[in-house]
Amino acid sequence: MTTVVDPSGSPTIIFNRGGATISSIEAAQPGADASAATEIPRYSEVTVALVSAPTSTSRWVRLPADAEIGDTVEVHYVRDNGSVSDLVVFAPDGETIGVSNSRTAADGTFRKTSATGWW
Numbered sequence: 001m002t003t004v005v006d007p008s009g010s011p012t013i014i015f016n017r018g019g020a021t022i023s024s025i026e027a028a029q030p031g032a033d034a035s036a037a038t039e040i041p042r043y044s045e046v047t048v049a050l051v052s053a054p055t056s057t058s059r060w061v062r063l064p065a066d067a068e069i070g071d072t073v074e075v076h077y078v079r080d081n082g083s084v085s086d087l088v089v090f091a092p093d094g095e096t097i098g099v100s101n102s103r104t105a106a107d108g109t110f111r112k113t114s115a116t117g118w119w
Contacts, residue, residue: 020048021047023043025052030060042064048074049074050078051077057085060088061089062089074107075089096117
């Protein structure tokens with residue numbers, strides 16, 4: 001957290017989201033669309049998501065909707081239930097990963113490169 005004083009002398013608190021966060025989350029069961037996927041929370045510029053699956057068919061996650069350009073999300077699939085399927089990683093609503101709205105992978109690194117794009 002940083003306090004910035006504007007030209008009129010009013011202090012304004014700015015929250016910096018630098019650094020890295022490691023979060024453990026559970027993937028969701030496939031649903032009708034990407035909204036059924038578990039959203040990866042964003043607490044910092046770099047997010048490392050350790051994704052487990054409560055069942056062998058739980059494999060849907062979604063990149064954070066509140067990510068800013070330059071943010072990075074590392075996704076690592078912890079196969080703790082014998083699942084042989086890879087994760088399906090979705091972009092937030094209205095955004096894309098490359099030219100698609102999803103990518104299937106066991107592990108991956110995703111960087112937000114524009115207002116609506118991830119690579």
